[in-house]
Amino acid sequence: EQKNVLGFVGFIFDMSAIHKNKELILAQKQRLELSLESSEEGVWDWDLESDTLFYSAKWKSIMGYEIHEKPTTISAWLNIVHPRDMAMVNETLKAHIDGEESLIYMEHRIRDTQPLKWVNVRGKVVFGKNNKALRVVGTIRDISQRKKQEEIDRMYKDRLVVFLDHFPALAFIKDAQGKYIYMNSFFQKYIDFKTWNNKSASELFDTATAEKILESDRFALY
Numbered sequence: 001e002q003k004n005v006l007g008f009v010g011f012i013f014d015m016s017a018i019h020k021n022k023e024l025i026l027a028q029k030q031r032l033e034l035s036l037e038s039s040e041e042g043v044w045d046w047d048l049e050s051d052t053l054f055y056s057a058k059w060k061s062i063m064g065y066e067i068h069e070k071p072t073t074i075s076a077w078l079n080i081v082h083p084r085d086m087a088m089v090n091e092t093l094k095a096h097i098d099g100e101e102s103l104i105y106m107e108h109r110i111r112d113t114q115p116l117k118w119v120n121v122r123g124k125v126v127f128g129k130n131n132k133a134l135r136v137v138g139t140i141r142d143i144s145q146r147k148k149q150e151e152i153d154r155m156y157k158d159r160l161v162v163f164l165d166h167f168p169a170l171a172f173i174k175d176a177q178g179k180y181i182y183m184n185s186f187f188q189k190y191i192d193f194k195t196w197n198n199k200s201a202s203e204l205f206d207t208a209t210a211e212k213i214l215e216s217d218r219f220a221l222y
Contacts, residue, residue: 044123046074046136048097053077062119062142063110082109082116089121097125097133104138107147118147178217180204 042059046052052072055065063080065071081089085108095101104123109116123138164171164184173182179198188196191204201213 040141042140044077044138044140048133048135059140062117062140064113064117080110080112082111085109093136096123097136099125099131099133104136107143115144115148118143174217178214 040058042062043054043056044059045054047054051074053074053076055063055071055076057067060067060069060071063077065076071077078086078089089106089108092101092104092106096104102124104121107118107120109118120141120143121138122140123136125133126135126137128134161182164182167184168186170187170190171184172180172187175181178200180196180200181198183191183196194204196204200210201217202210204210205213
């Protein structure tokens, strides 16, 4: 009654299982990060409730951040997206978070990089109760070399098309089913500019001519 301390009442419980589970989760997280790092994949984890992001060391390396830097916002990512890709990146992220798309899959450029750097980004929302989006977890990969090779392939293809279009003979490309997927200008003029795309010889020529063309194709394939 006089507020004098008479004694103490307390409780104690065994936390070893909790610590063991925590250590197990950390070990699994480290294994996942190591496996992704070795596969050239960076990791990003966006906590939508706190609006903070975790970026792995590989992510920072790909995106041009120093290892000691600790970006934690979406702006740290979006601010270095190439201006021409900014709208697409924002729309892709929003569409997935809003449930309009099941996965995030996009490729975008990094601004102020020479040579121009390209990345492939994948991700997926983690939903909680009442289908509320809690976080977005994803990966990022540097695809600059692939894009460079695609550009070289495109250049060679364009050169080939220009060459064939000015070639004074019938030049064409067919698919495995014998459908025309390319005809040069000389060939198109020869068939009087009829619609030819995805059509076979039997659809473009009389029976005798079509049979000769098919026989020629069979011999060439043989």
